Amino acid sequence: MNIAHEPAASAPDVPTEAAPAPDLPLAAVLTDAAAVLASAGVPTPDVDAELLAAHVLGLSRGELAAVALRGGAFSGDAAEFAQLVRRRASREPLQHLTGSAPFRHLELRVGPGVFVPRPETEMVAQLAIDALRAVPDAAPIAVDLGTGSGAIALSLQTEVPHARVHAAENAVDAFVWAKENFARIAPEARLAFVDLAQAFPDLDGAVSVLVSNPPYVPDGAIPRDPEVQHWDPPSALYGGADGLDVVRVLSEVGLRLLRPGGTLVIEHGEWQGAAIRGLLTDAGWRAAATHPDLTQRERATTALRP
Structure with missing residues (x-):
């Protein structure tokens, strides 16, 4: 996760979005919706308007673009679309409105109560996948602690299919979402509802890769984005x-x-790499190293068990 912090802002005023008139051109509907979202401070108003419309119409984003380019009309439930735009303008997460979040090659079911996976965590998953692929065992073991929606664990299982992947989650709401995603995407992976400190004693000394995107925001910090702060x-x-x-x-x-x-692979805030390297080195870990994401921010630290 990549979370900026600053004093909390007041909730945005939500502009009123009227339902599109019947047979109104799709392109015009998208333009109007994007204007509403932009005025509410949504960071990617055009993209969000398109994804909400695609959700209502049951189309891919590419298919939606094709309809708009042909001058086609908005043929979906106008009231439903207007309501979704209003909710997004109030800064309810887009993924909660569509019920899904993309992560690498996966589409994960998400909603209230589970952390929405971020694109920057895909790099963390890649570090774990690379380490797992390098293990010569016929069935190497990987563990994801605090799996949330299951994003990292399911990426490991589907991209390194000969591995045995185990994941733990100790928040009830998140576990419900993870259970749905595991059953749908990789039922062969093991999901356990357990506190992280007590996870998987049957695997002691046998795991090749341990990965986690833990909570790492200091208690006194306030997330800047309303989607994070309130959802x-x-x-x-x-x-x-x-x-x-x-x-x-x-x-x-x-x-x-x-x-x-x-x-060991740990995601963290871009300012925490040095502290985590020191913590791990003091605990006896070897070769602690911090890795930049695609924007060159230090977002993950790896280390080797002695």
């Missing part, structure tokens, strides 16, 4: 006074679960 579950955001309480737990659990030479 992401606090248990997925806040990690103690310095944001590293769960990272300390991951260090302890990793030393228990991973086999010698096994890889």
